[in-house]
Structure formats: structure tokens, C-alpha cells
Amino acid sequence: MPAINSYHVLSLLFKICISLLVGLAVHFSATKYLEYDFESVIHAEIHSTFEEIAQITGELDSVFQSLHALNVSECDEDLLLAMRQHLFSALYIKDLGYVQGDYMLCSTGVGIFKDPVYVDIADYQGPKGSEIWVDRGIELFDQQVKAMIIRNGNFNAVITEQQFNSLISIPVQWRIMYHYQGEHVHVAGHKSLPVPVTAQHKVDDAFFYQTDCSDVVPYCVGTLTPRSYFEEYNQRLLVLWLIIAILTAVLTFGGLLIASRFRRSKKSRVLRGLKTKQFYCEYQPIVSLSSGHVIGCEVLARFKDNTGPIFPDEFIPVIQDSNKTWEFSVQIMNRVYSDLSPECEALESFKVNINFFARDIDNGRVLAIKAHPLNTLKNINLVVEVTESEQLASSSSKNTLNSLTESGFQVAIDDFGTGYSNLGQLRQFTCHTLKIDRSFVSEMEGGSIRSSLIPHVVDIAKNINVNIVAEGIENDKQRMALLDAGIAFGQGYHFGKPMSLNKLISQLKSDKPQ
Ligand SMILES: Nc1nc2c(ncn2[C@@H]2O[C@H](COP(=O)(O)O[C@H]3[C@@H](O)[C@H](n4cnc5c(=O)[nH]c(N)nc54)O[C@@H]3COP(=O)(O)O)[C@@H](O)[C@H]2O)c(=O)[nH]1
Numbered sequence: 001m002p003a004i005n006s007y008h009v010l011s012l013l014f015k016i017c018i019s020l021l022v023g024l025a026v027h028f029s030a031t032k033y034l035e036y037d038f039e040s041v042i043h044a045e046i047h048s049t050f051e052e053i054a055q056i057t058g059e060l061d062s063v064f065q066s067l068h069a070l071n072v073s074e075c076d077e078d079l080l081l082a083m084r085q086h087l088f089s090a091l092y093i094k095d096l097g098y099v100q101g102d103y104m105l106c107s108t109g110v111g112i113f114k115d116p117v118y119v120d121i122a123d124y125q126g127p128k129g130s131e132i133w134v135d136r137g138i139e140l141f142d143q144q145v146k147a148m149i150i151r152n153g154n155f156n157a158v159i160t161e162q163q164f165n166s167l168i169s170i171p172v173q174w175r176i177m178y179h180y181q182g183e184h185v186h187v188a189g190h191k192s193l194p195v196p197v198t199a200q201h202k203v204d205d206a207f208f209y210q211t212d213c214s215d216v217v218p219y220c221v222g223t224l225t226p227r228s229y230f231e232e233y234n235q236r237l238l239v240l241w242l243i244i245a246i247l248t249a250v251l252t253f254g255g256l257l258i259a260s261r262f263r264r265s266k267k268s269r270v271l272r273g274l275k276t277k278q279f280y281c282e283y284q285p286i287v288s289l290s291s292g293h294v295i296g297c298e299v300l301a302r303f304k305d306n307t308g309p310i311f312p313d314e315f316i317p318v319i320q321d322s323n324k325t326w327e328f329s330v331q332i333m334n335r336v337y338s339d340l341s342p343e344c345e346a347l348e349s350f351k352v353n354i355n356f357f358a359r360d361i362d363n364g365r366v367l368a369i370k371a372h373p374l375n376t377l378k379n380i381n382l383v384v385e386v387t388e389s390e391q392l393a394s395s396s397s398k399n400t401l402n403s404l405t406e407s408g409f410q411v412a413i414d415d416f417g418t419g420y421s422n423l424g425q426l427r428q429f430t431c432h433t434l435k436i437d438r439s440f441v442s443e444m445e446g447g448s449i450r451s452s453l454i455p456h457v458v459d460i461a462k463n464i465n466v467n468i469v470a471e472g473i474e475n476d477k478q479r480m481a482l483l484d485a486g487i488a489f490g491q492g493y494h495f496g497k498p499m500s501l502n503k504l505i506s507q508l509k510s511d512k513p514q
Pocket residue numbers: 284298299300301302311312313316332355356357414415435438471472473474491492493494498
């Protein structure tokens with residue numbers, strides 16, 4: 001299991017926060033949408049109220065018009081009959097009366113008054129010369145009701161507040177205002193609601209407040225709807241959206257986990273590292289086994305990102321499988337160049353072994369090394385190190401290696417003895433060094449069959465006149481035994497682990513006779 005560090009904790013917290021934010025955003029947007037939708041419902045309700053008010057005023061206009069057409073100057077039974085006929089067919093008007101001057105003479109409900117009733121001053125002037133009284137308590141068919149009275153000429157009509165109560169069907173607090181010549185007069189509903197001056201709406205934690213004024217009739221309506229009604233009205237949708245929001249948050253979290261797992265997969269880290277040039281180099285000394293002097297080094301690529309290091313045994317296969325071998329080698333050469341260029345003055349015919357892939361030898365891409373600035377560094381002998389493999393046996397590989405050696409490069413065959421090389425193959429191209437795989441060295445003390453092959457490899461090397469570097473020397477006993485076997489050079493933890501170039505240079509300086 002990978003170690004959990006603060007980076008992982010932070011990244012997990014980040015994912016949780018993003019997922020919560022996405023879930024909240026979905027929830028917030030859905031609620032806003034439902035609120036908007038609910039406001040449209042209230043808006044439609046207000047507009048249907050205006051339509052009904054228009055019908056009321058239309059009814060009043062037509063009744064007044066036809067009563068005026070009777071051209072009467074007193075209230076008699078004929079007029080009462082005519083008024084009652086109008087009342088019978090009216091939808092909204094609940095009573096009609098005849099007024100002369102400041103006195104009402106008769107009404108459809110009472111008939112002809114014995115004593116004319118004094119009519120006080122109207123609350124406000126209405127359109128078309130009408131006068132209006134609002135919120136009046138009147139007796140209608142033996143019942144005390146609140147009503148609005150509209151007078152036009154010698155006639156007045158009564159509209160009860162009950163008429164208005166049925167105009168708005170949703171359970172909101174509402175208020176209808178008469179709006180004429182800049183004045184707002186309460187007509188019906190909750191007097192405490194704010195005066196609806198212009199169309200506006202507001203939503204808070206507890207209420208939806210919405211007001212609107214009609215363009216057709218001089219009325220405005222204000223509504224105050226408790227949020228609980230909104231929640232009840234949209235109960236199913238709110239629950240559904242809450243579930244969707246939770247699911248979205250969970251899916252986002254899952255998606256982020258998968259994405260980051262992919263991001264953290266070795267393959268994507270390595271390829272990202274290649275793109276962002278995150279590979280760097282360590283240098284392992286190669287020494288003379290007799291004197292212990294450092295005669296050169298092997299360049300070993302390293303990789304580390306904020307998730308941690310990845311070792312060559314893991315990243316080399318990724319690079320091979322992704323066909324990025326040459327891109328990788330160029331990056332390493334560039335790194336070696338920038339590491340070495342400030343230091344090379346202090347060196348003396350120093351071998352620098354760089355590992356290349358057999359496929360880049362086979363396809364000849366490695367020949368581009370000839371034009372690389374590394375080639376211009378003073379005191380450096382570049383050694384092309386390549387692991388022995390089947391690909392090295394191809395004729396194109398041989399041509400490439402021969403072309404390199406003709407141009408002054410040295411060639412080292414790495415891990416010699418583990419695979420495909422044979423003496424016949426080695427004779428076909430010039431190679432300068434055989435590097436004996438560390439498995440031979442590590443098994444020397446146990447006297448394995450493999451280690452018993454070392455003298456044989458030494459013979460082969462002498463035969464074709466190449467140097468041998470023994471790899472993986474971890475103690476002095478191994479050094480001595482290899483020296484006895486006729487091997488001149490070695491590499492291994494006994495002389496130094498792969499290290500930074502600065503460290504290697506200091507080791508070199510302390511190594512030099514003063
Ligand atoms: N084409 C390229 N291949 C590269 C490059 N950089 C590295 N590699 C290859 O990856 C393999 C693993 O390399 P690494 O993990 O760096 O191991 C090297 C040494 O650290 C290790 N070593 C050296 N001395 C000892 C020792 O005394 N004991 C011990 N247990 N290990 C030791 O051996 C590796 C070097 O081996 P070799 O290459 O065979 O000389 C390895 O195959 C690298 O070649 C690169 O830039 N390009």
C-alpha cells in the first residue's frame with residue numbers, strides 16, 4: 001500500500017471540497033430554477049387576477065351605461081325592477097343603488113328607502129368620473145359584509161371583498177390596491193403587505209414577495225407566499241433534485257478519484273515527466289580495480305515527482321512500451337550536457353557511459369549523438385553503453401555501432417553474459433568494453449557455475465582486445481578476486497553509489513594525488 005503523506009491528504013480534501021461544491025452548485029441551481037418557476041406560477045396568478053378585475057370593471061361599465069340609458073330622475077318600482085334585472089345577470093355586482101345629490105334613494109337589496117340615506121365623501125376619485133369607497137362595512141341581505149362601492153352618476157354598485165378573496169387561488173397573503181393618478185388605495189386583502197409600487201419580487205429564507213401592476217386596469221397586486229408553501233408545492237422535485245445533487249457529488253468524487261488514480265499511475269507520471277523534462281541524472285563512478293582511481297562514470301537516469309520517486313526498473317519499460325526511447329535519451333543527453341559543461345575543465349580523459357536502447361541503435365537514431373553539443377565537451381570520452389540483446393545482432397545495428405566508433409565514440413556492451421552475445425557477434429562490430437553483469441560478481445563468493453564463467457569471459461575479452469568492467473562490486477573481497485581474474489575496471493557500491501555530479505567531482509578531487 002502506498003504511504004499516505006500530506007500530499008495525499010490534501011488531494012483527498014481537495015476532491016471532497018470540489019465534489020461538495022459541484023453537488024451544492026447543482027442543488028443551488030435546481031432550487032433557483034424551481035423558485036423561478038414558482039414565481040412564474042404566482043406571476044400567472046396575479047395576471048389572472050388582473051383579468052378578473054378587468055371583467056369586474058367591464059361589468060360595472062356596462063351596467064352603469066345601460067342604467068344611465070334609462071334616463072331616470074327618481075327611483076321608482078320600474079327602476080328597481082331594471083336594476084334587479086341587471087343584478088340578476090351580473091357576476092360580480094352584489095347590489096345596485098340610486099343616488100341623488102348626497103342621498104341614496106333606493107337599492108336593489110332594500111327597495112325604496114323611507115328616509116333617504118346620506119352618502120359621505122368618497123375615498124377617492126376613480127376613472128370616468130366615478131367615485132369609490134373602499135373597505136366599507138355594509139348590510140347586505142341581513143349580513144354584515146366588507147365591500148367596495150363604486151358610484152357613477154346617479155348609480156352605485158357594490159362589490160364585496162369576498163369577490164376578491166376568490167381571485168387568488170394559491171395560499172398566499174395578498175393585497176389588491178387601486179392605483180390611480182399616482183395614488184395607491186387599499187382595496188382588499190392584507191393591509192400590512194408593502195405597497196406594490198412597481199413590479200418587483202424578492203425571495204428570502206421565509207417568503208416569496210412579489211408585486212405587479214396591471215397595464216390594463218388601474219390595479220396592483222402584492223403577494224407574500226410562505227416558503228413552506230413553495231416547499232410543499234415542489235416537494236417531489238426538491239427531493240428529486242436533492243438526490244441528483246448528492247449523486248452528482250458522489251459521481252464527481254468518483255471521477256476525480258479515477259482521474260487522479262490515472263494521473264498517479266506510473267505510466268502517466270512517467271510520460272508527464274518526459275513531457276515536463278523531470279528526469280535527472282546520477283553518476284556512478286567506474287574505477288581502476290588496482291589503484292581505486294575513478295576513470296569515468298555511468299550515467300543513470302532518475303525520476304521523482306510530488307508523489308515520490310519511480311525507479312529505472314519501472315520507468316524504462318514504460319518508456320520502451322510507449323516508443324519514447326529516443327525522446328528519453330535526448331533528454332538524458334541534454335541533462336548530462338548541462339551537468340557536465342561547467343565541470344569538464346577539471347577532468348582528464350574522463351569516460352562518460354550513457355545508456356542507449358538497442359532499438360535506437362538498430363534504427364540508427366543514435367547517430368544523432370554525433371551532432372549533440374555533448375560532443376564538443378573537452379576532456380570527455382563519450383561511451384555508448386547498450387545492453388546486449390537480439391536487436392544488436394542485426395546488420396543495421398552493426399552498421400550504426402561501426403559508424404559511431406569510426407566517429408570516435410567508444411562502445412560498451414552492458415550486462416555481458418546474461419543474454420545473446422557470443423564471440424562471433426562481438427567480432428562483427430568494434431566494441432571497447434564488456435561490462436560483466438553484477439549477477440556474476442555477486443555469486444563469486446558462493447562459487448556458482450555462473451561465476452566460474454568469469455575467466456572464460458576474460459579470455460573472450462583478451463581475444464577481441466576489449467576492456468572489462470565488472471559491475472556490482474560491493475566489497476573488497478570481490479574487488480581482489482576480480483583483479484586476480486585479470487579484470488582491470490569495476491563499478492559498484494563498494495566504490496560509490498550513483499550520486500550527483502557535484503559529489504562525484506568532490507570524490508574525484510579527493511581521489512587525486514595532491
Ligand atoms: N537506456 C537507459 N537505461 C537506463 C538509464 N538509466 C538507468 N537505466 C537502466 O535501468 C536499469 C536500472 O538502473 P538503476 O536502478 O539505476 O541501477 C543501476 C545501479 O544503481 C545498480 N548498481 C550499481 N552498482 C551496484 C551494486 O554494487 N549493487 C547493486 N545491487 N546494484 C548496483 O545497477 C544498475 C546499473 O546497471 P547497468 O545499467 O547494468 O550498468 C539498468 O539496467 C540501467 O541500465 C538511462 O539513462 N538509459
